Amino acid sequence: MPDRINCREIFQASCQVIPGGVNSPTRAFPGLEMTPLIAARGEGAIVWDADGNPYIDYCHSWGAVILGHCHPAVVEAATDQMKMGAGFGMATRVELLIAQKICKHLPFIDKLRFVSSGTEATMSAIRLARGYTGRDKIVKFEGHYHGHSDGLLIKAGSAVVQINPEASSKGIPADFVRHTVCLPFNDIAIARDYIRSRDDIAAVILEPVAGNMGLVPSDPDFLTMLREETEEKGIVLIFDEVISGFRVGLQGAQGLYKITPDLTCLGKIIGAGFPAAAFGGKAAIMDHLAPIGEVYQAGTLSGHPVAMRAGLAALEQLEEPGFYEKLEVKTTLLVEALRRMMRDKKINGCVHHLGSMFTPFFGASEVRRKITLDQDQYCHFFKQLFKQGIYMAPSPYEANFVSSAHTDDHIQKTIFACNNLTF
Ligand code: PMP
Numbered sequence: 008m009p010d011r012i013n014c015r016e017i018f019q020a021s022c023q024v025i026p027g028g029v030n031s032p033t034r035a036f037p038g039l040e041m042t043p044l045i046a047a048r049g050e051g052a053i054v055w056d057a058d059g060n061p062y063i064d065y066c067h068s069w070g071a072v073i074l075g076h077c078h079p080a081v082v083e084a085a086t087d088q089m090k091m092g093a094g095f096g097m098a099t100r101v102e103l104l105i106a107q108k109i110c111k112h113l114p115f116i117d118k119l120r121f122v123s124s125g126t127e128a129t130m131s132a133i134r135l136a137r138g139y140t141g142r143d144k145i146v147k148f149e150g151h152y153h154g155h156s157d158g159l160l161i162k163a164g165s166a167v168v169q170i171n172p173e174a175s176s177k178g179i180p181a182d183f184v185r186h187t188v189c190l191p192f193n194d195i196a197i198a199r200d201y202i203r204s205r206d207d208i209a210a211v212i213l214e215p216v217a218g219n220m221g222l223v224p225s226d227p228d229f230l231t232m233l234r235e236e237t238e239e240k241g242i243v244l245i246f247d248e249v250i251s252g253f254r255v256g257l258q259g260a261q262g263l264y265k266i267t268p269d270l271t272c273l274g275k276i277i278g279a280g281f282p283a284a285a286f287g288g289k290a291a292i293m294d295h296l297a298p299i300g301e302v303y304q305a306g307t308l309s310g311h312p313v314a315m316r317a318g319l320a321a322l323e324q325l326e327e328p329g330f331y332e333k334l335e336v337k338t339t340l341l342v343e344a345l346r347r348m349m350r351d352k353k354i355n356g357c358v359h360h361l362g363s364m365f366t367p368f369f370g371a372s373e374v375r376r377k378i379t380l381d382q383d384q385y386c387h388f389f390k391q392l393f394k395q396g397i398y399m400a401p402s403p404y405e406a407n408f409v410s411s412a413h414t415d416d417h418i419q420k421t422i423f424a425c426n427n428l429t430f
Contacts, residue, residue, distance in 0.1 A: 039389065041393075066398060078279075078321070115267045119285045126153075130159070140209045141209075152214075154249075158187050160174055160184075188201065195229055198232065213246065215260035216251040221380070223359060269288050270289075356372070392424055
């Protein structure tokens with residue numbers, strides 16, 4: 008019987024048939040030297056592993072499940088759709104409804120197209136930007152992750168401007184990354200000088216609130232500069248809001264910073280835990296997509312009706328007055344406790360916090376760009392919390408997420424566990 012097999016056995020057996028035992032690398036707990044969590048089920052803010060142990064979950068499907076696991080409205084919508092047909096390969100009304108809702112909340116998205124993953128969203132947005140501008144080069148920033156498409160997996164070295172970038176994965180020909188330039192994040196002078204010096208840049212892409220180097224928000228002046236300089240040069244500014252979209256507020260990071268990108272990539276929350284993502288923006292750019300334009304982009308499962316129904320049901324919940332404020336209050340309590348803990352234990356670290364996202368950084372008192380953190384201390388922190396039934400991100404370079412399903416009790420238990428930590 009499956010539930011009598013413990014996590015270790017499942018993981019070992021998985022390693023025989025799935026490379027590394029997992030379908031996405033961080034799930035294997037690299038660097039932690041322990042059996043990863045094998046999830047059996049989730050409800051609200053709790054995930055149970057295959058041995059029946061409960062964990063207060065701060066991963067929440069890497070931020071996708073902002074309402075917690077199995078929110079009744081999401082379960083009902085997805086179940087209802089499954090009874091009507093899981094997918095047709097034809098247009099459906101629910102795609103229209105969720106597109107209208109997203110366009111309402113993100114007023115600078117005139118049109119959008121749904122895809123099935125964040126990787127597809129950024130890859131397609133970049134192809135569109137290239138097709139629209141007729142240029143090849145793209146600029147990204149160190150520490151920012153935009154999925155695993157060839158042109159975006161660039162080694163972020165220490166060189167100021169990587170004129171000859173190297174792929175950060177084997178299997179990517181040097182030719183495929185030679186149009187990508189990786190610049191330091193939040194460094195106004197370097198990015199401005201580079202953009203001014205070129206006439207061949209199609210797009211600048213960034214996470215306006217970076218979540219893949221730990222949580223590191225953009226400096227507002229940095230974003231303002233990027234908007235001004237890209238506008239001046241006719242470069243498409245792409246905000247990758249796969250994490251921050253509908254996470255930092257109904258209008259995402261663009262609402263928070265009051266800066267309008269040309270294209271926006273969304274993912275995670277809009278699929279409520281199902282595979283869904285999107286890219287969208289100004290109609291003048293989006294209308295270059297097939298079938299009306301010459302930039303080809305497609306997907307058998309794109310706009311999948313089950314994911315769209317679930318996503319629409321989730322977005323409706325986010326519109327409840329005070330939704331984001333309540334999340335922030337809970338997160339603040341936890342973040343303050345983590346900061347106190349670091350102070351009391353004289354740890355060289357800091358805690359970043361924005362809305363319902365937070366990252367404890369070990370080995371740095373300030374983080375404004377990608378830096379090397381104290382991996383050992385983070386592992387120690389993670390493992391001690393894990394033993395007490397608290398699941399934080401299994402890597403120091405990730406964000407944690409509070410959901411509307413976290414109760415005061417969950418937060419207090421987490422604070423108690425943090426106060427028990429030894430270093
Ligand atoms: N962009 C950002 C900002 C992300 O955080 C991620 C995934 N964590 C992606 C793109 C890629 O999304 P996916 O894993 O769905 O392909």
